[in-house]
Amino acid sequence: MPKPDARSTTVQPMRKKGEPAAPACATKERTLLEVELGMVSASHAFQRWIVYCMEVAGLRDMTIVDVLVLNHVQHRSQGKSLADICFILHIEDTHVVAYALRKLIGLGVIVACRDGKEVTYTTTPAGDDTLLRYAAVRERRLVDALKTVGLDEPVLGELAQYLRKMSGLYDQAARAASSL
Numbered sequence: 027m028p029k030p031d032a033r034s035t036t037v038q039p040m041r042k043k044g045e046p047a048a049p050a051c052a053t054k055e056r057t058l059l060e061v062e063l064g065m066v067s068a069s070h071a072f073q074r075w076i077v078y079c080m081e082v083a084g085l086r087d088m089t090i091v092d093v094l095v096l097n098h099v100q101h102r103s104q105g106k107s108l109a110d111i112c113f114i115l116h117i118e119d120t121h122v123v124a125y126a127l128r129k130l131i132g133l134g135v136i137v138a139c140r141d142g143k144e145v146t147y148t149t150t151p152a153g154d155d156t157l158l159r160y161a162a163v164r165e166r167r168l169v170d171a172l173k174t175v176g177l178d179e180p181v182l183g184e185l186a187q188y189l190r191k192m193s194g195l196y197d198q199a200a201r202a203a204s205s206l
Contacts, residue, residue: 065192075168083159085133091117095126096149099136100157105146116193 073090080093088096094115099106112123127147130136135153139146149157172182 061192079163079167080156080160082163083156085135085156089126091115091122092126092129095123096130096135096153097157097160099130099147100149100153103148105139105148107144107146111147116197 076093077088077090080088080096085096095111098111098114108120108123108127111127112118112120115123117123127136127138130147130153131138135150135156136147137150139148172178177185
């Protein structure tokens, strides 16, 4: 009878009663992996959601970046520069945001305003109307559903804080890893 290939089989050591199944560091790694998989899943679902939500609001063939840029340009009703938008959305490739801005200008939902050398972007009345419809769809389909699963305002506020902390930790880890 041929011997099994040592690379394809793993031998699990026998555990005594009451002994942990794996070292604590392995458990922490598994827990972190579960968190990361949850973030990936949530990220993809969120991206699908906002693109579909914008489609229902009347703008088709939008990308995730297009929707995020449009929402941010309208935020607080102040003109936003390309650098401001990139900074807030954590997008390092300015050409990606510049492309989205040109697309949104072409759709008539934002306009570029020049003041000397500085260019800022604001929403048009059509853009404001689209975002009002987007907010209505969001309220009707998502906000009420969040309440039914126990994700009310205080819980969502706490979740937002944790997500910002995780974002900061991953940004810091990425910078540290790039210097290895």
